[in-house]
Amino acid sequence: xxxxxxxxxxxxxxxxxxxxxxxxxxxxxxxxxxxxxxxxxxxxxxxxxxxxxxxxxxxxxxxxxxxxxxxxxxxxxxxxxxxxxxxxxxxxxxxxxxxxxxxxxxxxxxxxxxxxxxxxxxxxxxxxxxxxxxxxxxxxxxxxxxxxxxxxxxxxxxxxxxxxxxxxxxxxxxxxxxxxxxxxxxxxxxxxxxxxxxxxxxxxxxxxxxxxxxxxxxxxxxxxxxxxxxxxx
Amino acid sequence: xxxxxxxxxxxxxxxxxxxxxxxxxxxxxxxxxxxxxxxxxxxxxxxxxxxxxxxxxxxxxxxxxxxxxxxxxxxxxxxxxxxxxxxxxxxxxxxxxxxxxxxxxxxxxxxxxxxxxxxxxxxxxxxxxxxxxxxxxxxxxxxxxxxxxxxxxxxxxxxxxxxxxxxxxxxxxxxxxxxxxxxxxxxxxxxxxxxxxxxxxxxxxxxxxxxxxxxxxxxxxxxxxxxxxxxxxxxxxxxxxxx
Numbered sequence: 421x422x423x424x425x426x427x428x429x430x431x432x433x434x435x436x437x438x439x440x441x442x443x444x445x446x447x448x449x450x451x452x453x454x455x456x457x458x459x460x461x462x463x464x465x466x467x468x469x470x471x472x473x474x475x476x477x478x479x480x481x482x483x484x485x486x487x488x489x490x491x492x493x494x495x496x497x498x499x500x501x502x503x504x505x506x507x508x509x510x511x512x513x514x515x516x517x518x519x520x521x522x523x524x525x526x527x528x529x530x531x532x533x534x535x536x537x538x539x540x541x542x543x544x545x546x547x548x549x550x551x552x553x554x555x556x557x558x559x560x561x562x563x564x565x566x567x568x569x570x571x572x573x574x575x576x577x578x579x580x581x582x583x584x585x586x587x588x589x590x591x592x593x594x595x596x597x598x599x600x601x602x603x604x605x606x607x608x609x610x611x612x613x614x615x616x617x618x619x620x621x622x623x624x625x626x627x628x629x630x631x632x633x634x635x636x637x638x639x640x641x642x643x644x645x646x647x648x649x650x651x652x653x
Numbered sequence: 654x655x656x657x658x659x660x661x662x663x664x665x666x667x668x669x670x671x672x673x674x675x676x677x678x679x680x681x682x683x684x685x686x687x688x689x690x691x692x693x694x695x696x697x698x699x700x701x702x703x704x705x706x707x708x709x710x711x712x713x714x715x716x717x718x719x720x721x722x723x724x725x726x727x728x729x730x731x732x733x734x735x736x737x738x739x740x741x742x743x744x745x746x747x748x749x750x751x752x753x754x755x756x757x758x759x760x761x762x763x764x765x766x767x768x769x770x771x772x773x774x775x776x777x778x779x780x781x782x783x784x785x786x787x788x789x790x791x792x793x794x795x796x797x798x799x800x801x802x803x804x805x806x807x808x809x810x811x812x813x814x815x816x817x818x819x820x821x822x823x824x825x826x827x828x829x830x831x832x833x834x835x836x837x838x839x840x841x842x843x844x845x846x847x848x849x850x851x852x853x854x855x856x857x858x859x860x861x862x863x864x865x866x867x868x869x870x871x872x873x874x875x876x877x878x879x880x881x882x883x884x885x886x887x888x889x890x891x892x893x894x895x896x
């Protein structure tokens with residue numbers, strides 16, 4: 421456990437030493453702030469539903485920038501060899517990087533809490549959908565991070581990692597549009613893979629165990645495959 | 654007692670046999686050189702020794718511990734400097750050493766003492782607070798060596814440590830290796846014959862993944878102006894490859 425903490429501390433510091441984390445957080449906050457302002461002026465409703473859907477799309481676009489260098493850069497520069505030849509388990513390295521990426525995600529989403537505070541100060545928001553929306557964002561972000569880490573572990577080129585992650589996230593987000601073109605039971609199978617289909621209930625205030633299970637499964641599968649990608653052969 | 658023991662070690666990458674039934678031992682406080690042309694399997698053998706790769710067949714034991722079956726315990730006994738000394742460029746030297754020490758389970762006062770000792774042995778006190786990416790190649794090599802000896806390993810594994818160093822740094826490195834070998838066994842690769850001759854006690858010559866011979870090196874031959882016995886032997890054994 422202490423090795424995971426040591427590695428995670430190093431990863432957090434590495435992420436916040438690079439300008440990428442700051443740029444990603446800034447873009448996320450500015451865009452969601454713009455949407456919050458416009459939607460509040462137009463709709464005059466104390467809700468964050470629009471913010472949650474836009475934030476989800478922003479995560480699809482921005483998470484690859486966080487995960488792309490995690491393993492690809494370590495592999496390219498040779499530092500992964502230094503880590504893997506120390507008395508450290510692959511799973512420790514993967515969990516540490518996942519925790520560090522989750523810290524960035526937590527900073528991004530927590531900065532949007534100010535919108536909830538504004539709604540609370542000037543209106544009477546329904547807190548249920550706000551709580552569930554944030555839970556959904558964290559679950560979606562965790563799933564995207566684990567997939568992004570897995571892809572980063574498969575290449576030495578961080579641009580390739582980012583592009584492949586972005587493509588896969590896009591497909592998983594919008595796969596329900598493809599599902600509608602297919603006959604049963606394929607339609608249901610594809611719908612079951614849709615990030616949008618599992619995120620929507622969270623965003624509108626409904627939390628189902630099946631959606632938790634889906635995102636948790638994606639996280640664990642992504643981390644497991646990342647460990648396998650690092651495994652000595 | 655042998656600190657490192659390779660027995661029938663082979664490694665296959667698809668159809669290519671990179672290491673072919675290699676066996677040798679490295680004794681305590683011995684500097685053992687691996688010589689061979691590019692692609693002869695030197696780095697692959699080091700990666701098998703350090704547990705970065707697993708063998709297709711054969712065994713590697715470090716101080717009696719099997720690298721595959723008890724990898725973590727074996728890696729605790731090894732200090733490793735990969736080729737080109739990869740480091741975290743954004744870290745300061747002391748910070749990097751502390752990070753590597755903690756990964757190796759060294760904590761508190763013991764960590765401070767270990768860092769102080771490594772800094773003194775490698776003479777990097779003047780750059781202790783410097784960001785690694787601002788260091789010269791020679792100092793980067795020393796920092797890489799410092800992280801490898803922090804935990805006082807029984808086996809130090811160095812992949813082409815003289816790569817990219819200027820003549821002065823190479824001379825300093827020779828002295829460092831002999832100094833470090835007072836406390837542990839050293840397995841070092843190079844494609845520069847004179848470096849192995851001047852630092853190693855014995856050397857193995859590899860070609861196409863096969864071990865051709867293991868030679869004992871005497872200091873007299875190492876400093877002779879004419880082609881030494883090891884040079885002559887190397888040229889003879891690897892002639893077919895060169896042509």
